[in-house]
Amino acid sequence: MPQQRDLYEILGVPRTASQEELRKAYIKLAHKYHPDKTGGDKAGEEKLKEINAAYDILKNPEKRQQYDQFGTTDGQPFSQGPFSGFGGGFDAPFEDVFDMFFGQGPRRRGGARPGNDLEFHLNISLKDAAFGAKKKIRFHRQETCGDCKGSGAAAGSQPESCSQCRGTGQVRVAHGFFSVTRTCPQCRGAGRIVTKPCRSCHGAGHVKTIRELAVDVPAGVDTGSRLRVTGEGEPGAGGGPRGDLYILMEVTPHELFARDGTMLLCEVPITFYQAAMGDTIRVPTLDGEAELKIPPGTQPGTHLRLRGLGLPDLRGYRQGDLIVKILVETPARITRRQRDLLKEFEDNNDPRNYPLQQEFREKIRRSRE
Ligand SMILES: [Zn+2]
Ligand SMILES: [Zn+2]
Structure with missing residues (x-):
């Protein structure tokens, strides 16, 4: 069982840090690893998920106390966080933990997978923070390709069963004394290979789109406030639900106040x-x-x-x-x-x-x- 990293270590603060110090450390890191800064690379994305998950627990005094005492909250330190894609918690089967350890996230054979969560940084004025505001935001989002309905296969063709894993999406590899199950490298766990790719999405099954959304910013938000918009993340796979959109607020400093x-x-x-x-x-x-x-x-x-x-x-x-x-x-x-x-x-x-x-x-x- 891989050891989870210490939540305080993730945020780079001592265990004695005040809630305000935690909040400041979180904002700094969230900005540092924001996709705008990292160019959306995978390592940065994982890091951001880790930071969000850690802060989600420590910002809540009750959960923080529980974590300080037991080193976990409800035995599932990460799965309760909003970025549920991070891992299945301590009770996950070995394959999942193994995959999680290598940063691929859990995959369940043929099952429904929820879509990725998205994060959006929104700058607002102090006045809007005080009175609340309606804001229009635009962001990139992957959508299921309409032409192939997400299969990635060109019209009239069907994806073929993957030869390496015989359609299971998993292969067994020797790992020291063990033989462990890993996600199939050829089909990346899908179990199927697209031989004639769809022309709209080049076989990916999804296309990058621009989503426009009106957001109600509630009165009282502050820099570091995170607004969750359920179901506005990326589409799930295999009938899984959409991920969520998280709007991270930054209130512009005011000249007078x-x-x-x-x-x-x-x-x-x-x-x-x-x-x-x-x-x-x-x-x-x-x-x-x-x-x-x-x-x-x-x-x-x-x-x-x-x-x-x-x-x-x-x-x-x-x-x-x-x-x-x-x-x-x-x-x-x-x-x-x-x-x-x-x-x-x-x-x-x-x-x-x-x-x-x-x-x-x-x-x-x-x-x-
Ligand atoms: Zn397509
Ligand atoms: Zn395969």
Whole structure:
């Protein structure tokens, strides 16, 4: 039985990693092994499946705990993941494990096989992430060839039974002391060979098409959110179901707002006059503006909260707040008259109105005792 790789090792994080660290490591790897980057090569695809499967378990605190404790979840560390094509779990028959080990995925003689899952990267704005959006996406997908109905054989001809495996799709090969069953190399497990290939698909049985899909992006998604669209992957074989489509979200950073979960943070500069006197100002929100009361005597760095103007959580239970961080801006230049006025202002200052400075002087005094 081949040893499954450690899930933490797959994501390159220590076992003590926080959920946020896990998420960040996952996003980084998912981008690195995305078909756009790897050119869709097989090794990259397998790696991506492995990463997705590992993250699928570790992102769920319950499953993660179970994995930490038992080294598995439900005895089937990978088969529960959305990329079910990866392997049959620990209880799979030897042939399947053997095939899985060599990266071919499980094949069952003559049985139905589900289609491959697909992944799509979708960039959305912070506003769309907050309010949800309908997005049209276009992606490449293999479809069963309509001309040969997937057989790969030209019209009027039939695929022939494979001579090497006599139609079983499997051959036995000596492997050390064992004789193991392997997928037939000549027909790649199909059991049949196409002698007169279909002209539309050149015998492959499937053709590359462009699929256009309207996707409902739910409010509250964040970078790293994965949206599953059931049955929009590639077609299955032998009557197997279609795979699924996974949409991996990436929220474009906003110029004004930083995001932390459901919370939005915006830094707003005001004058020291406004900070001292108090004011009501208009601050930007994701879809417009809101009024914000600045109390007299507001200090730089003060956080003022606008309730409900952040983002919703994905399940819609909660609406986050917009936090306005006050920056007090000292004028870059002043006129002669302003200088005189400020001088007069300073001369009339009462030290008791500066508690921070009083406290500071008190600390200095104490430290010298
Ligand atoms: Zn065809
Ligand atoms: Zn064969």
